[in-house]
Amino acid sequence: MSHAINFFVSSSSHSPATFTISRPSVFVSTGSLRVPVKKSLRSLVVKASAASDLDESQSSPVLVSENGSGGVLSSVTKEYGRNNAVAPSADSSSIEVDTVTEAELKENGFRSTRRTKLICTIGPATCGFEQLEALAVEGMNVARINMCHGTRDWHRMVIERVRRLNEEKGFAVAIMMDTEGSEIHMGDLGGASSAKAEDGEIWNFTVRAFDPPLPERTITVNYDGFAEDVKVGDDLLVDGGMVRFEVIEKIGPDVKCLCTDPGLLLPRANLTFWRDGKLVRERNAMLPTISSKDWLDIDFGIAEGVDFIAVSFVKSAEVIKHLKSYIKARARDGDIAVIAKIESIDSLRNLEEIIQASDGAMVARGDLGAQIPLEQVPSEQQKIVQLCRQLNRPVIVASQLLESMIEYPIPTRAEVADVSEAVRQRGDALMLSGESAMGQFPEKALTVLRTVSLRIERRWREQKRREVIELPSIASSFSDSISEEICNSAAKMANNLEVDALFVYTKNGHMASLLSRCRPDCPIFAFTTATSVRRRLNLQWGLMPFRLNYSDDMESNLNKTFSLLKARGMIKSGDLIIAVSDMLQSIQVMNVP
Ligand SMILES: Nc1ncnc2c1ncn2[C@@H]1O[C@H](COP(=O)(O)OP(=O)(O)OP(=O)(O)O)[C@@H](O)[C@H]1O
Ligand SMILES: CC(=O)C(=O)O
Ligand SMILES: [K+]
Ligand SMILES: [Mg+2]
Structure with missing residues (x-):
């Protein structure tokens, strides 16, 4: 029939x-x-x-x-x-x-297959062949490598392993390369995996280069204009406020800062500075979205044939268009998809044209939450997810979905609610960051994403709920x-x-x-x-x-x-x-x- x-x-x-x-x-x-x-x-x-x-x-x-x-x-x-x-x-x-x-x-059977796709950031906790295989078995659809961390040789090794996994074991895991971008961030802590900043301590943020080991309580900053742009009295936020400092003195390339909210400093953490309660965007707003290092990484990604390139801190549609034509001219089959990461005020301002120009978008809540008030992040997420659907671009919800699972084997109830909400909004994909890159329970975190997705999707179907999105x-x-x-x-x-x-x-x-x-x-x-x-x-x-x-x-x-x-x-x-x-x-x- x-x-x-x-x-x-x-x-x-x-x-x-x-x-x-x-x-x-x-x-x-x-x-x-x-x-x-x-x-x-x-x-x-x-x-x-x-x-x-x-x-x-x-x-x-x-x-x-x-x-x-x-x-x-x-x-x-x-x-x-x-x-x-x-x-x-x-x-x-x-x-x-x-x-x-x-x-x-x-x-x-058909009904129970998962609809929401899952992305895992690969890092030291998951770069082994067996670890990658375990993630693939658990449902990883896309492996993300973040060019902020690790060497190109390390990334090449991960790509080769994912490819081998696909060939030998019949998976179809795609590879997403995420650019570093040229926002301000700290250096690599001289090789240390983290450093603890205590309340009342004075730390030196400097644009000087050092051979390791770094002097005590010293943080290198990647942006040359940093010492000139900050002012005494500015608040310096690490990772959107995980650690907070106040600028107390400037001496040439060195900026002395007092720790006011103690916490753990992680290598290459993002830095923002605030004046009178507002994010300061001095000359760093003029930094190119794609730095010269990013272009080399992009060449690397093209040569390795990655499936997606995610562009950090996109400000306008032009940069996406430029990258797409660059890829078209260079990539063998010319079909690497470009994902615009929405993680800055500028990207929100030019949202529609950016999404229109790209092949997909990521709600990069980590940095986004460092640039806009946190309470605004959920509504921006909803808006981006909906707009992507309307413009027919896949959308990824990323960052801190299961943050506590970096350390603990089960998530918080609030995290499960967050994941449920992203699935309910019907985003295309959910992404793990630190949970899979350097957490203690990468597979368990992925299992949580999978089971929560399956449950919410099933409930949705059972209740015959169809959203009224035009x-x-x-x-x-x-x-x-x-x-x-x-x-x-x-x-x-x-x-x-x-x-x-x-x-x-x-x-x-x-x-x-x-x-x-x-x-x-x-x-x-x-x-x-x-x-x-x-x-x-x-x-x-x-x-x-x-x-x-x-x-x-x-x-x-x-x-x-x-x-x-x-x-x-x-x-x-x-x-x-x-x-x-x-x-x-x-x-x-x-x-x-
Ligand atoms: N290749 C890697 N090598 C070492 N550590 C890594 C690597 N990839 C990720 N990590 C660790 O996992 C953490 C979370 O990863 P994630 O990709 O979210 O990076 P991020 O630094 O928060 O930047 P982004 O804003 O680009 O996501 C990082 O801060 C870093 O400590
Ligand atoms: C994923 C990412 O880049 C962020 O959340 O900032
Ligand atoms: K990145
Ligand atoms: Mg980011």
Whole structure:
């Protein structure tokens, strides 16, 4: 039983586009098995130029059910039967999906797969091959390396290990490189992992360079203009206030500071200075978003073929556009996605154009909370998440989700509530920072993210809660509009018909992202021919990316997919699916034969 809605768009600009719609049948539930009930099936052809103009004679010979004869399904069934007779499993190795998704599907079925994606920052606590493998098993979709820390050799080693893990163990973990950016930060504490600043102590913040070991109570600062820009009486905040100093004296390159809020200083911690209760942005506001060191790191990332580059302290859309054209000119397959980190006042000011210019955004709450009042961070998060969804860009919620798990094996109740809220807002991905980079319980922290995500997502589906977020049209061409309408309709149909899965055949991933944007109840199987597209889709809500070679012939693609997935026990006969594709703009509803 199969039904299709086809949109045939004429290549000639003069002739009207033609839409073919065949009515879906009604499905009734009998226990756990849904049985399609045939109603009178008719194909409708709608001309775009006159929507009311119906013509029953122009349905597709291949894909549209003709008056209930089940054009698609009957041929799918026949084809499938033929494939079966020949050798369905001989081909079964030619579909690539990561082992975690496969296991999840086999064990628990479609409904229970996790929709929210998980990112782990890799650091000393997790850079070993076994540690990386443990994170991958636990559900890490993306490994993040932060160029603020470690050497390029260290990062290369991590990338190689993740790649080896993918190749040898069948994972599909993507790699995100995060730039250092040129905001003001402390040096590396002369190699010490931390230093304790006590109340009333005088520390020297200096722009002088030292060979290790550093003199006692000395902090180097990366920004040359620091000593000139600060004034006696300014507050100096480390990591947004984890440790606080007051500037008491300036002597050339040295700035003597009195510790007023004691705490632990960590290497390369961010520094901000405040005057009369306001963040001071002197000449450092003119620092380039991408420093010369960042450009070298970006070259490194391009050479290593990372999947995402996250740009720290983005101020405007221009820098994102510049980086994207730089990557396009240099990257082999030109498709490294650029993620704009929203962590400064300027990035909030230019939010929409920044998100529009980028391939995704990160709510980098750590530094954001050091630049705006803390009580403003939650509403900014909500706003960014919503805007990204509207503009169809994946969004990551990052920093301090489970901060206490750096030291303790269980999170605080407040942290669990924070994670729940991010999942409820339906951000695409959650990110661990220190919890996985240098914490004592990286795997446990990831487990918390996974289980909380699963629970909130399930409750949401059970309660049939659909949020009332308006999704404006974002298409820039007629063809894009059709894709968008198809995806919106397919997602709605999927919810109404309670289908088991949406299938999307997408060469560049765009149709998959449009479906993800609708946040449908069922999972989205995204089939793409390119390994790099598959890895990038890892960041998007609800998408299960598969790599598969396919043709322009949807009928044979579906046959092949059913055959391959059935052979691996990932779908079964009777499962109800809706398929869309960006090659033939159509919606098909069918039971797996
Ligand atoms: N490659 C690394 N080597 C050593 N320590 C690391 C590394 N990556 C992260 N860390 C540690 O984990 C902490 C949290 O990581 P995270 O990536 O959030 O960095 P951050 O310094 O807070 O900066 P950012 O604002 O870019 O996130 C860091 O402060 C650092 O102590
Ligand atoms: C992730 C990051 O850069 C931040 O929260 O500041
Ligand atoms: K960074
Ligand atoms: Mg930051």
